[in-house]
Amino acid sequence: MKTVLIAEDEEAISRVLSAYLSKAGYTPVRAANGNQALELFKQSTPALVLLDIMMPGMDGFELLYKIRELSSCPVIMLTARDEIENRLAGLNGGADDYMSKPFVPEEVVARVNAVLRRPVQWTDGNVKRCYGSLLIDYTARTVLLNGVEISLTPRDLSLLLFMAERPHQIYTREQLIEYVWGMDYEGSDRAVDLSIKRLRQALSHWPPEEGEIRTLRGTGYQFWSK
Template sequence: MTSAAPRILVIDDEAQIRRFLDIGLRAEGYEVLLAATAAEGLALAVTQSPDLVILDIGLPDMEGHAVLAELRQWSQLPVLMLSVRDAEREKVRALDQGANDYMTKPFGIQELMARLRALLRNRPGGPDVSPRYDDGRLGIDLARREVSLDGALLALTRKEYAVLELLFRHAGRVVTQQQLLREIWGPSHTGDSQYLRIVLGKLRQKLGDDPADPRWLKTEPGVGYRFLAD
């Protein structure tokens, strides 16, 4: 392989598995990134632009399914899930959530390499949606779950961050009130629009965003809200 060899990110808390994969992948000419936790793995996924992720389900700080969900919010890079759980429902769950393949531990290195080659051949083209936004005033970093205004971090509540995050992930498109309520408060709260109005009001206050002349959060009357990306 050349210097443009695919870069593989391995997220697994077992040191023995990480060493095994590091040696095996490098022997095949791949570049390798190693992470022992979900937080490390997500940070590397953002900063190092891997071509493929090998993701263990049983991580100490976050379940692999949750890591996959985070990745799929902004990236379609191939993900191969690893797990000691061999039940069919586990495989179906991972694949339904966006995994491209699933292998049960222990596994053979040659089979793994064959699956990686297939995933890399069939990986989707086109750029991923950026997990970061910075227009010179407002900064949003999905990987770090941080929001800043004029360089200073904002102290947002969980609901305020969740609303801003969901709107940002659909930047330029209208997100209905029902969708926001369902995804953030739950399906039993789709009629509780007052919750959403209160959180939007506080979020706008912290951003200094005038609803009459919005810079970032625009109300679409009777429908929902839109994040105005620069």
């Protein structure tokens, strides 16, 4: 079972989310403040974090920063704040999705499912795949080219992992927005093009005979590898 860390200081909300996630097949762990959440993050290595902004000790923005120093683990921010500045601050800080309170627990589970939608079987805790000189560690969420780790933004990394897990599958911009950006994404689908452009730059030394991210004009994008 995948572990989901719930960093939420409101006991009632935390308990409800925990119950719904358990029912959906996840293993929830709960933290009531930022400091406790950081320790649990290090101990449990969760597959995803549900992160409230307004927490005692260490707020969600500071905790998100510390998480991003350690990992590219997906983060969905939960907050009563609905101002666009806070939404942008979370997304620009590396959050993968954003939900404003009050929310329906079923929708939170749906968002978790969308972010973690992966075809790889996480059975041995050490899932790696080689595409020629490109090595992707799906457990550690790291990418190495010729033995050197490539630095990617959390969103670009999520896009690469999603497509690489499905080599040769063709995706439209709309599908990638839904699967990687999240169902409530309100920006332009040009974000996909820009992310693909950054990935190609990061993988510029990956030999084309080993693989590449292809554009199929009028259709979408494809991760291709021999």
